[in-house]
Amino acid sequence: MDDSMHQHSESTDHHQPSGIKRWLYTTNHKDIGTLYLGFSLLMLFIGGAMAMVIRAELFQPGLQLVDPNFFNQMTTVHGLIMVFGAVMPAFVGLANWMIPLMIGAPDMALPRMNNWSFWILPFAFAILLGSLFMDGGGPNFGWTFYAPLSTTYSNDNTALFVFSVHIMGISSIMGAINVIVTIFNLRAPGMTLMKMPMFVWTWLITAFLLIAVMPVLAGTVTMVLTDKYFGTSFFNAMGGGDPVMFQHIFWFFGHPEVYIMILPAFGIVSTIVPAFSRKKLFGYHSMVYATASIAFLSFIVWAHHMFTTGMPLAAELFFMYSTMLISVPTGVKVFNWVATMWRGSLSFEVPMLFSIAFIVLFTIGGLSGLMLAITPADFQYHDTYFVVAHFHYVLVTGALFSIIAAVYYWMPKWTGNMFNIRLAKIHFWLSLISVNVLFFPMHFVGLAGMPRRIADYALQFADFNMIISLGGFAFGLSQLLFVWCVVECFRGGEKVPARVWDGAEGLEWEVASPAPYHTFSTPPEIK
Amino acid sequence: MKQHRPLLKRLVVISGLMFGFAFALVPLYDVFCQVTGLNGKPSMEKAKVSESVNTSQQVDVDFLTHAKEGSPFKVTTESQRLTVNIGEMNKVTFIARNLSDQDRVFQSVPSVSPGLAAQYLHKVQCFCFEQQALKANEKIEMTLLFYVDEELPIEIEEMTLSYALFDITEKI
Numbered sequence: 001m002d003d004s005m006h007q008h009s010e011s012t013d014h015h016q017p018s019g020i021k022r023w024l025y026t027t028n029h030k031d032i033g034t035l036y037l038g039f040s041l042l043m044l045f046i047g048g049a050m051a052m053v054i055r056a057e058l059f060q061p062g063l064q065l066v067d068p069n070f071f072n073q074m075t076t077v078h079g080l081i082m083v084f085g086a087v088m089p090a091f092v093g094l095a096n097w098m099i100p101l102m103i104g105a106p107d108m109a110l111p112r113m114n115n116w117s118f119w120i121l122p123f124a125f126a127i128l129l130g131s132l133f134m135d136g137g138g139p140n141f142g143w144t145f146y147a148p149l150s151t152t153y154s155n156d157n158t159a160l161f162v163f164s165v166h167i168m169g170i171s172s173i174m175g176a177i178n179v180i181v182t183i184f185n186l187r188a189p190g191m192t193l194m195k196m197p198m199f200v201w202t203w204l205i206t207a208f209l210l211i212a213v214m215p216v217l218a219g220t221v222t223m224v225l226t227d228k229y230f231g232t233s234f235f236n237a238m239g240g241g242d243p244v245m246f247q248h249i250f251w252f253f254g255h256p257e258v259y260i261m262i263l264p265a266f267g268i269v270s271t272i273v274p275a276f277s278r279k280k281l282f283g284y285h286s287m288v289y290a291t292a293s294i295a296f297l298s299f300i301v302w303a304h305h306m307f308t309t310g311m312p313l314a315a316e317l318f319f320m321y322s323t324m325l326i327s328v329p330t331g332v333k334v335f336n337w338v339a340t341m342w343r344g345s346l347s348f349e350v351p352m353l354f355s356i357a358f359i360v361l362f363t364i365g366g367l368s369g370l371m372l373a374i375t376p377a378d379f380q381y382h383d384t385y386f387v388v389a390h391f392h393y394v395l396v397t398g399a400l401f402s403i404i405a406a407v408y409y410w411m412p413k414w415t416g417n418m419f420n421i422r423l424a425k426i427h428f429w430l431s432l433i434s435v436n437v438l439f440f441p442m443h444f445v446g447l448a449g450m451p452r453r454i455a456d457y458a459l460q461f462a463d464f465n466m467i468i469s470l471g472g473f474a475f476g477l478s479q480l481l482f483v484w485c486v487v488e489c490f491r492g493g494e495k496v497p498a499r500v501w502d503g504a505e506g507l508e509w510e511v512a513s514p515a516p517y518h519t520f521s522t523p524p525e526i527k
Numbered sequence: 528m529k530q531h532r533p534l535l536k537r538l539v540v541i542s543g544l545m546f547g548f549a550f551a552l553v554p555l556y557d558v559f560c561q562v563t564g565l566n567g568k569p570s571m572e573k574a575k576v577s578e579s580v581n582t583s584q585q586v587d588v589d590f591l592t593h594a595k596e597g598s599p600f601k602v603t604t605e606s607q608r609l610t611v612n613i614g615e616m617n618k619v620t621f622i623a624r625n626l627s628d629q630d631r632v633f634q635s636v637p638s639v640s641p642g643l644a645a646q647y648l649h650k651v652q653c654f655c656f657e658q659q660a661l662k663a664n665e666k667i668e669m670t671l672l673f674y675v676d677e678e679l680p681i682e683i684e685e686m687t688l689s690y691a692l693f694d695i696t697e698k699i
Contacts, residue, residue: 110528216552248556310641
């Protein structure tokens with residue numbers, strides 16, 4: 001890959017360090033995008049290995065493999081790794097690679113900060129993962145670290161968790177600032193805001209969400225830190241604090257966070273579906289407004305995670321209705337995707353397969369979300385596997401599927417090689433089937449009352465849990481095919497032209513494949 | 528780089544402000560709840576005595592006490608449940624015991640459930656207004672004088688007044 005990049009480099013006189021230094025010192029958006037994506041893939045497998053531990057323990061009722069405390073550490077760190085280590089860095093990686101190419105910019109606006117925002121991430125996760133091997137173990141209070149679990153009842157390594165979240169937060173904020181400055185200042189002449197590709201739009205809105213809520217997360221963990229180690233009483237009733245307030249502050253971050261993990265996915269699907277329908281995206285303007293309204297609404301719905309804390313009726317009604325309101329702009333999006341495909345000349349290449357699976361399965365996740373929004377019903381569903389099923393449908397078949405779709409869509413542009421289509425299709429079908437075997441029965445055991453985050457369960461859930469675990473192992477193993485496809489594609493393969501997909505539109509297809517190390521040193525013209 | 532500096536500065540300032548906002552949320556929630564009476568935090572101030580009694584409306588009031596883990600106190604009351612007339616003054620006697628061989632001080636923090644009822648339960652005298660100092664193994668009687676407001680919504684037929692006891696000997 002190194003060689004091909006040199007060959008296509010537009011400025012050959014520029015000296016480049018080689019080996020590890022090239023990656024450590026790089027300020028090139030393509031290198032940093034690759035680093036982010038590689039890191040995210042590694043984290044996907046580390047977090048996935050933890051999911052395998054969880055599913056192995058839940059394969060049968062009773063305690064077989066791990067003790068409950070370690071099980072709790074697995075659920076906690078699995079959540080943290082997947083959210084902050086796999087999904088978010090993958091989107092930042094895609095943003096790094098694609099946004100400058102899509103808006104005709106030579107690089108990200110702040111390349112040195114870009115380097116920093118990636119290279120502090122491995123330290124954050126080294127600290128978090130390292131705490132698992134220390135006396136007392138890692139965090140075991142769930143990724144939501146509710147007080148007093150994380151303050152009064154947590155182990156002494158909680159400070160490590162706090163600092164690793166601080167570093168992840170700083171990295172995300174720097175990444176978001178970079179995206180905003182790039183989009184505002186470096187668009188090619190003639191590219192007005194309403195001419196930007198959907199992926200750029202969704203990332204712009206996501207970046208604003210990030211700088212609005214990641215600092216709040218940093219504040220929350222700081223309060224946990226001072227409550228635990230320095231005798232403050234933010235969440236301690238003994239000193240006049242309030243543990244329920246933790247949940248308010250946490251979910252003020254937490255709810256916009258879930259849209260941070262899905263808005264770029266909307267952008268990806270809005271890019272891929274038109275390309276393989278050979279039509280323009282239906283309702284571009286409504287897509288932009290729907291994205292913005294989802295982002296706005298995400299700030300006023302946080303307490304729907306807290307219906308069972310004993311809120312007054314007025315508040316429960318407000319949060320129920322505002323939550324249900326989100327399904328309107330989301331429905332607009334799903335409608336627009338379907339309308340884009342309507343009477344299009346569809347072809348089912350691998351990215352399109354993942355995108356269609358995204359639309360169908362994300363909608364299932366959205367519908368179970370709507371069920372959870374109904375306050376009286378939520379009292380039944382709260383903290384059961386129904387919730388687990390819901391957020392895995394939106395995060396795995398939603399966010400993760402869109403990331404995989406994006407990789408299959410743009411990887412030929414990155415490497416100049418076509419991936420092994422047969423293998424990728426096998427990867428798709430295995431993933432599609434196993435992911436539903438994995439997550440769909442969770443709805444049933446959840447409705448029947450199986451609580452989440454517990455290492456054991458009542459006997460009547462045994463059969464379904466065995467099916468779920470088998471689906472889990474199959475899904476986990478299927479992702480090895482993805483790695484195979486990616487590695488093979490980076491190593492070589494059938495050469496592709498600049499415009500890899502005949503229906504694809506956008507500036508990224510104007511540059512050669514593989515994309516030269518430096519692109520758009522002179523801005524392109526936008527018609 | 529120069530062209531980016533103004534925007535960069537603004538975004539960094541916004542991030543900083545949002546970090547501060549997380550901490551500002553702490554008093555903001557308190558103010559919001561006080562104004563709206565939403566989260567059921569009972570008032571810690573002495574209430575005025577009620578002027579009228581409404582014998583046609585009754586409400587059941589339960590009393591709960593629990594000492595926080597590790598604090599050596601036991602507080603009990605004879606009347607665990609009272610049916611009270613709206614507006615009528617009620618007296619409840621609590622007995623507090625220090626189970627340890629040291630002089631200890633505790634503070635009780637009241638809370639009312641359902642939360643919306645909190646603003647209608649008025650305490651004229653309460654041991655929760657002051658810190659309670661108990662000598663080693665001492666036993667004292669404490670008084671609660673309260674009445675329920677006439678404004679109490681008709682659908683609230685019972686409420687619970689719960690006291691959490693905290694050992695604050697080391698903190699004073």
